[in-house]
Amino acid sequence: MGFMTEPPTSLTPAQLGAYFAFTEVSSLVRHSVEKQLRSAGDLSYVQFQLLARLGDAPDGRLRMTDLADGVVYSRSGLTYQAQLLEQRGLVTRAPSPDDERSTVVALADAGRAVLAAVFPGHIEAVHELLFAALSDRDVGELARILGQAADRLRATPPRSAAPRQRKTP
Amino acid sequence: MGFMTEPPTSLTPAQLGAYFAFTEVSSLVRHSVEKQLRSAGDLSYVQFQLLARLGDAPDGRLRMTDLADGVVYSRSGLTYQAQLLEQRGLVTRAPSPDDERSTVVALADAGRAVLAAVFPGHIEAVHELLFAALSDRDVGELARILGQAADRLRATPPRSAAPRQRKTP
DNA sequence: TATTGTTATACTCTATAACTATA
């Protein structure tokens, strides 16, 4: 171990093991969850995340930019997904009264219904794929450890939402 | 906690916390690593995984089917990626002497070179995104816990490589 | 001038099904 924070040129065996297990689990969880969401509610994973985020928000409403955070990495990508969700009647979009530049996305009743239809299977899949093999104590440890990593990622923006490019005249 | 393995209808708070942290970290790590691989070696994440898998294999050779495992979820997807890698000269493909139906993919020197070019930045990114916030002890715990989950996923195939469909005449 | 969001466009990737060839 170095004693400061110079970029390391290799990973320790434990780090390698953790990284491999992490990628293996996350890729399988992601793939299985995507299939479940598609079959239970005809949702892509991104669409599910957007709906879930709205479901957590007060009044089920968020500005486009706030909705995007951490889910989608380009503005046009969000517009695209929001259009799909709106066409299906799962969300509504309306200009914000506060700031006329903003669009406020609101979870519609049909959107809540789809979330409700999809949740049980989602939870079951996550339990089966991630938690079935873990003791309660290990789940707590996992939450604590990954929480630390997540906190740091949030504090040290590796730029989730890429800032707008300057013109290249 | 139920005392058997009936499918649960909800997650405990600790499980929810672990799941959210897990998805948050894995999505950010994935996105950042993809950008790094693209800029350092013009590789997609899937292509990197395929090359890395070949790099780990004895003689740097694998049958298509073995190469696919856990990385790609359709045969045609693997053929597509293998073609791209072959066009760039990073791998070679040849029919297997043992079984003439099989194609053996071999890592070419150029492929090893790209892996070498990409590794340092990859390791640095993983360190920065995942391990910088964790103590050595926590890294060990993470490896142990996720290793358990991975073992179970391997033992309980949620069908990574979907079996071939029957004809619908 | 900076910010919010949309549009146009091109591209990458994936999946399904049909097909070939070998076991």
Place this chain on the structure above:
DNA sequence: TATAGTTATAGAGTATAACAATA
């Protein structure tokens, strides 16, 4: 007949850049 891989094709998703409108 079953398995290994390829091909054809179609669709979903993403990113870049140009654009309009508001702050």
